[in-house]
Amino acid sequence: MLILDCPCCGVRGEETEFAAGGEAHLKRFGPGSTDDQFHDYLFMKENPKGVHLERWRHANGCGKWFLAARNTVTMEVYGTYSAQTTEPPQEIKDKISAKVPGWSWREFS
Template sequence: MRITCPVCGERDRREFYYVGDAVALQRPDPDASDVVWDDYVHNRDNPAGVTRDLWYHEGGCGAWIVVTRNTITHEVLGTELASDVKEASA
């Protein structure tokens, strides 16, 4: 799989570190039950199809990138700097 870093250009995915879903998780209240914390720490959706994931360009410029991709075909549909995505949603 090839990922286009908005800073460095197209690179092999081995230069990047997958972090997870780019959607902000809602952290439980510190006093929440063990069951709630267990669910927050260990359980995530694993959708088939188009997702938006957070990747770190570890072997390159160090940019945080939101990658829109299809988990079935592994096709990368687009990439954006995470800072640009955050600013657009603010």
């Protein structure tokens, strides 16, 4: 079972208190995008074995969205952070790198 900390209200709870919202840090395309760009946004999601950055909502609490870095194999949560950020905080990146040597994350924009 996952234990997550909501960075918005500070509540620590089991995953049943939260609702998963898919991959974090997706690049969204506006009305002028091509069909291929829109297709990739909708359907080409990462589903890694290992470290994954995800969106979560505190469904049974404050109701706000936040982001979490976790390992899909070990179920370890490296940290949670605000949904308004464009990339994970450096402390979470450092924690991931310490636990999973050689892991690299994509460039966020």
